[in-house]
Amino acid sequence: MSSATSRPVSGRQARWQPHNDSRRERIVVSAIELLEQAPVGVEVPIMQIAEHAGLAKSVVYRQFAGRDELDRRIRREISDRFVADIEDALDIADGSIHSILVRTIGAVVTWIEDHPRLHEFLRTGPSEEGSEVDAMNALIATIAASTRALVTGLAGVVGVADDGSVDTMTFAIVSMTEATVTRWAGDPAPLLSREQLIEEVASYAWHVVDGVARRHGLTLDPEQQLVEIITQFAAPN
Incomplete structure (x- = not known):
């Protein structure tokens, strides 16, 4: 599964890159904060991560190609x-x-x-x-x-x-x-x-x-x- 950040970007995409990087960081930090609070062996749902980050679930899927990519990050x-x-x-x-x-x-x-x-x-x-x-x-x-x-x-x-x-x-x-x-x-x-x-x-x-x-x-x-x-x-x- 390829990372969203590894694809060639156009000029317009390049202008949005800092914004997207900031969102990815926000999502990852939110996921880690929730993970720290979760019981052992319990997966934190993407919906919960999105809510904690103050973003729509669709935004998470635009920044990461799927759960595997998010978990790797x-x-x-x-x-x-x-x-x-x-x-x-x-x-x-x-x-x-x-x-x-x-x-x-x-x-x-x-x-x-x-x-x-x-x-x-x-x-x-x-x-x-x-x-x-x-x-x-x-x-x-x-x-x-x-x-x-x-x-x-x-x-x-x-x-x-x-x-x-x-x-x-x-x-x-x-x-x-x-x-x-x-x-x-x-x-x-x-x-x-x-x-x-x-x-x-x-x-x-x-x-x-x-x-x-x-x-x-x-x-x-x-x-x-x-x-x-x-x-x-x-x-x-």
Whole structure:
């Protein structure tokens, strides 16, 4: 199913494009707001989305070719919000390795706790047309790729060649974190508190990072500022 925005546009259509973009955004935001309030497993009707957006149902169908396209666009917006929150937390310029891990894992816990319905919706289908991968797995791959690029860049600074272990390491940490936090969030009586969970998962992630670093001849201090570690290894002997 092709997107309305992917078709060639005439001059008249181009003049209306900002207006149509605004309406699409309004529809998607309204759908997400309603989705947050809906019971688990309950689909929000297009009529309800249109009413919440202050638009006629026919306008929704003019902006999106059908329910599948609208749902893909909703999942893409949810994914973008999730990624933005995680990347804000994953700031290598601020903190030690341990504090960065705790902060980033804390952001994952907060997002899943605060948006359980959106998190669930990511598993209901893809965010891109033609994809067979659901939006949650695509999101995990996106965050892992972003983290991999960051770690690979740091490895290059300290003179360590990437032998492929960075790819495995980052995907393992990201997928482990999402799966563990999801299980915890869905448990009506979890054994660990929120703070205990974050510290526990951060310790797992640290052991993975430390193991990979040692195999490359690097000894890291989890409590040292990451910027200091990079400067130390990058300094000429």
